[in-house]
Amino acid sequence: MIHDIEVSPEPPTELPRTQNRGSILIVEDDPRMQRVLSRVFSNEQYSTVVAGDGQLALDLFFRARPHAVVLDLILPQISGRELCQKFKNHSSETPVVVLSGITEVADKVLLLELGADDYVTKPFSPRELTARVEAAIRRQHKPTLHSIYRFANYEIDFQKMTVLCGGINIVLTALEFKLLKFFAENEERVLTRDVLLNEVWGMNLYPTNRTVDNQMLKLRQKLEHDPANPKHLLTVYGAGYKFVP
Numbered sequence: 176m177i178h179d180i181e182v183s184p185e186p187p188t189e190l191p192r193t194q195n196r197g198s199i200l201i202v203e204d205d206p207r208m209q210r211v212l213s214r215v216f217s218n219e220q221y222s223t224v225v226a227g228d229g230q231l232a233l234d235l236f237f238r239a240r241p242h243a244v245v246l247d248l249i250l251p252q253i254s255g256r257e258l259c260q261k262f263k264n265h266s267s268e269t270p271v272v273v274l275s276g277i278t279e280v281a282d283k284v285l286l287l288e289l290g291a292d293d294y295v296t297k298p299f300s301p302r303e304l305t306a307r308v309e310a311a312i313r314r315q316h317k318p319t320l321h322s323i324y325r326f327a328n329y330e331i332d333f334q335k336m337t338v339l340c341g342g343i344n345i346v347l348t349a350l351e352f353k354l355l356k357f358f359a360e361n362e363e364r365v366l367t368r369d370v371l372l373n374e375v376w377g378m379n380l381y382p383t384n385r386t387v388d389n390q391m392l393k394l395r396q397k398l399e400h401d402p403a404n405p406k407h408l409l410t411v412y413g414a415g416y417k418f419v420p
Contacts, residue, residue, distance in 0.1 A: 197242035198222045199308065202232040202258065203274075204250050212245060212274075215301045216308075229253025236262055236269075243270040243308050246291075248277055256289060263290030263349050267336055270311035274299065287376060290349030314374065324359050326420035327407065329398070331355070338398075350375070351394055358408070358418035367415040391416060 196219065201212045204227045213223045224239045226232035228251040236244070244262060248255035259271050273286050276297040283294045292311040295304050322334040330339045336352050338345040347355065354375050358366070368384035376386070391410075395402040409417045 196220045197312075198224055198239055200232065200235055200239060200241035200244045201225045202229075202244060202250065202255070203247045204228060205247075208247075215305060216245075219305050219309075227251075229255075229258050232258055233261060236265070240266075241269065243272065243312050245304070245308065246271055246273050248273060248275045248286075256286065259286060259291050260289045267334075267349065267352070268315050270308065270315050272304075272308050272311055274304065287350050288348050290353075326359075331359070333359075340398075345397055347394075347397060350390065351397070354390060354394060355398075358416075359420075362418055362420055365411045365414050365417050370415070387416075 199216045199221045201209060201216070201223055203209050203212060203225070206227070209225050209227065213225060216223050221242075224235050224241060226235050230252040232246075232250070233253060235241075246255050246259060246262075250258070253261075255273065255275070259273070262269060262271055267290065270292040271290065272293045272295060273283075273291050274295050274297060278296050286294060292314070293307045295307055322332055324331045324333060328341050331337070333352065333356050336347070336349070338347055354371070357371070357375050368387040371387050372384070391408060392402070395405050395408050399405045399408060407419055409419055411417050
């Protein structure tokens with residue numbers, strides 16, 4: 176746990192020189208935790224950029240273009256929830272891993288809706304945290320679709336996060352875009368609920384797989400002309416779901 180880590184001098188907030196594995200933006204207002212997190216990622220050959228409040232975090236996000244963000248929720252000036260949304264609105268491909276002492280499932284679901292890639296609860300294992308961050312980075316850097324994806328009478332721009340159906344805009348949440356994109360990357364493939372939880376939600380915090388079912392219901396209501404009889408987002412009974420363009 177974090178108490179076993181040797182604490183190093185507090186890192187500066189100015190932009191560091193880039194190291195081999197890229198940079199991690201650490202958004203945390205506790206100076207001791209800043210030092211701990213900086214040491215954790217430095218040991219894994221990442222450079223770190225540290226912000227102690229929401230406004231500085233936003234400034235550094237635009238300047239540093241980090242490979243990933245480790246984000247606390249309770250911050251001065253701008254809350255972690257608002258920051259997560261701003262980060263994802265500006266750069267949806269940058270992974271955001273929330274690190275917080277808040278354990279309520281409702282808060283975790285809200286962060287997912289805002290686009291967070293994962294959620295680690297304090298106190299934490301440094302090995303687990305780095306593994307979660309690296310998994311989020313791998314998911315974002317796997318081969319991607321072309322920016323514009325079309326099926327039926329839908330036109331989806333995954334980069335701009337827009338969906339048009341016959342010229343009419345359909346509003347999806349950040350999580351719904353992630354789910355739809357994963358389906359589009361795996362056309363005709365049967366995807367189990369566990370696979371969807373691991374690859375789209377990126378975490379294991381739900382007691383049942385009803386989370387996937389509820390999200391599929393919402394996505395069908397937005398994308399299927401007859402949600403009760405879907406043509407594209409299909410249920411494969413006893414197995415999972417399949418996307419048929």
